[in-house]
Amino acid sequence: MRDIVLLGSTGSIGTQALDIVARNPEEFRLRGLAAGGAHLELLARQVCDFCVEVVAVATYCAHELRAIIEEKRQDFSQSIPMPTILEGPDAATELAGMFPDAVVLNGITGGVGLGPTLAALQAGSTLALANKESLVVGGPLVRAALQRPGQIVPVDSEHSAIAQALRSGIHEKGLTSPRITGRSEVAELVLTASGGPFRGRLRDELRHVTPAQALDHPTWNMGPVVTINSSTLVNKGLELIEAHLLFDVPAEHIQTVIHPQSIVHSMVTWNDGATIVQASPPDMHLPIALGMTWPQRLKEVEIPIRWDAMQSWIFEPVDHQTFPAIQLARYAVSASATHPAVYNAANEVFVEAFLRGSLPYLAIVDLLGTVLEAYEGVQDPNIDDVMEAQRWAVSYAQQQASHYA
Structure with a gap:
């Protein structure tokens, strides 16, 4: 027990x-x-x-x-x-x-x-x-x-999927770090994204998005902040940073792809060209249960995919011009060890402002880029540096958001 x-x-x-x-x-x-x-x-x-x-x-x-x-x-x-x-x-x-x-x-x-x-x-x-x-x-x-x-x-479904896929490798047993080096079997980690409620939309079509529209996720039932983050793809940016830190994989070896069915939760591509996918229904019970019992599995956590029923899975590239949040996350990883903290803290300020109606939808990620560019960063932070980065991000983000109030 x-x-x-x-x-x-x-x-x-x-x-x-x-x-x-x-x-x-x-x-x-x-x-x-x-x-x-x-x-x-x-x-x-x-x-x-x-x-x-x-x-x-x-x-x-x-x-x-x-x-x-x-x-x-x-x-x-x-x-x-x-x-x-x-x-x-x-x-x-x-x-x-x-x-x-x-x-x-x-x-x-x-x-x-x-x-x-x-x-x-x-x-x-x-x-x-x-x-x-x-x-x-x-x-x-x-x-x-x-x-x-x-x-x-x-426990995130994407990172749970990667952890499960890594267990199929010789050197990547359990949650040991793949480390993309000449000796690693891993070529890339691939994060899947549902695309949120605005998949396929162009930037000009998102200028007048309301909180109610952004909260209407087509696949997942989540809290308001996570749901808004999913609609802007900030959530995928956070997951890219998380995957980089969890698995010690450089950001340039972590790819993202739109998969609206949310059946394939993420993938690992190996040096020989093989790709291992983890597929299950779009439900969080499985990764939550596995998080509590790893590496063992409980019985009958979810109803398995029906392979005798016709279905189609779609994979599309991310439109980074309309949804630049993932590229901003890559920048945060490369800029300094505390830029990711600023990415997260500033986004929380902007999402809160959007939800209360004082910030337009597109400004969430536009201002996030402004904050990241203005921040200098710390390369080897202690806890005080991290706390200060968050305080600075909140203060600067509030200043930027106030221009729209």
Whole structure:
């Protein structure tokens, strides 16, 4: 039985992870939950359903949460113990380091996931990483905190697909680094993208896009920030940076391709010309489950693809003129070790401004390029450098966005 600590339990990743835990009670024991605090009723129900020992909430609402849990405990025939409640902005980080033998699934959204990521690694836990931003923001710090090969298991469907494909190679067993060198069998990593709601559109057709239109994703059901990032392809830029850091592959050896069916989640191309693909339905349950059990697999996580049914898979090149976010991510990787943190932090500011109606859609990525060009960067950062890069990015991005208000 695996002990699990789940960070971001009320979000999309978290609720799907709990569905997997509930369907496999003999495989998992849930030790702790963390959430932002916006959905206390749901969090309290999760605490009672899974009898967790510790719950962390990012806001100062322990008294309110305790009262809701107390009320919900009455719905259960057996006695549900009151958990230890941690509160405040560092609560998830504290929880992430409490259970060294557990798998810590980090499903928090945004750069705030960096602290919990580092805490889990420093405690020696296996980190199932769905929070790509923490690796993007603190890549050098995360890599320095690793205590053993394979301590990070990727949960993003694209990186999970690459990890699975790499296991087919002689030298790339598990999550060891492929390292594109003369001795490596790996030629390229290929990230697939759905294309989002505006696939095939030209730049001029996107000038008057509304938040509602950008949130209408054709394939995936995700939170608002991730959905907007998918529509601009910033999400694919973040994933390129993440793949570069996870697998130690230069950005020029990581390609992107549009695949609207979202069946092939990513690929590895080998030096002999072969390409290994990982294909499964467009559902996050499989990579989440695999993140919690790696390298073993649970049974019947998803319904397999029907090979006796007619289907077509389409692959198209990315239109980088209309969607320049991926090229900006390549620039960030090449510019400095802290440029990726600026890429992520500035984008979060612009997405928030767009969602509240004070920034036009095209300005999200246009201004992102402006911020990256203005930033000088640090090549060998410490934690203070990373935090300062984020503070600078937020401040400068807010200045740029204010011109549209």
